[in-house]
Amino acid sequence: MRAFCLALSVLALSGCETLSYYSQAVGGHLALMASARPREQVAADPALKARLQLAGGIRDFATRELGLPDNGSYRSYADLGRPYAVWNVVAAPEFSLQPVQSCFPVAGCVSYRGYFDKAAAERHAGGLHAAGNDVVVIGVPAYSTLGWFDDPLLSTFIGYPEADLARLVFHELAHQLLYVKGDSTFNESFAVAVEREGLRRWLAAQGRAEEPKRDDAVQVAAVRARLEALYRTRLAPEAMRERKRAELEALRPWLASRKGFEGQEPNNAVLASLATYTDLVPVFERLLAEAGGNLPKFYARARLYASERSSPGPSSALRP
DSSP: OOOOOOOOOGGGOOTTSOHHHHHHHHHHHHHHHHTOEEGGGOOOOHHHHHHHHHHHHHHHHHHHHHOOOOSSTTSEEEOOSSSOSEEEEEEEETTOOSOOOEEETTTEEESOEEESSHHHHHHHHHHHHHTTEEEEEEEESOOOOTTSSOOOEETTTTTSOHHHHHHHHHHHHHHHHOOOTTOHHHHHHHHHHHHHHHHHHHHHHTTOOOOOOOOHHHHHHHHHHHHHHHHTSOOOHHHHHHHHHHHHHTTHHHHHTSTTOTTOOOOHHHHHHHHHHHTTHHHHHHHHHHTTTOHHHHHHHHHHHHHHHHSOSSOOTTOO
């Protein structure tokens, strides 16, 4: 969900979107950019200066060693004075794990809608909930403008542990390298694969072992698989709701520890949002292995995979 694609021109309004949504997106982003300053000009305490120095090293590594875009992104800093850059709203039907799509002229259809104001996000979520959907409002520390602007480092994530900071910068730059209009799962899974490989190389360059991966995905995938099977049955709605509640309850402790999901109930929308980041990661990891770890070859294979996914025709060997 970090590829929050802004409507950069109200002249591109589509019939299904409102002027108010575009206005908050454009206004919120312009305000963020107006607060950005070059890293070297930030008058701050030594701790912040040290974090900005670390981020500068990560940013240089991203271009030099990972082949990610060499531009002005993450070379400036903005203090937002709030815990998240944006709040993304994700919805899914009561008995489905497929996210409700929002469509935009520039970005195509995406599985979320982003707001710079939490109250506005919650109002939109309320409307989706009233229509019978499961809904989640997720705090997001960063987003990508896909190279349209020089995205700055933000106060919302500059204090992250080193590994998480590196992951985030690599992830957002990956969106600038390759973005497929209308395919959120491709875009986020590709960025996750790049961030994982990037972190492995960043740590190796400093003589440090790769940090162990969280095993949350196994538990989440198991719950998701059982719910997908449940939703294909012909159970009466009330019986299905009861079984759904029992399955989701197992995720409550895990969800409580997830940054950005504070106070959220486990539901279909939560699972749909997580799936966007994980479903195609095994495919990209296989493509990276087939490329022998050569990143330019991997990026070329990923672009081929993108064209295969978007073309109608027979199934490709690249399809999962």
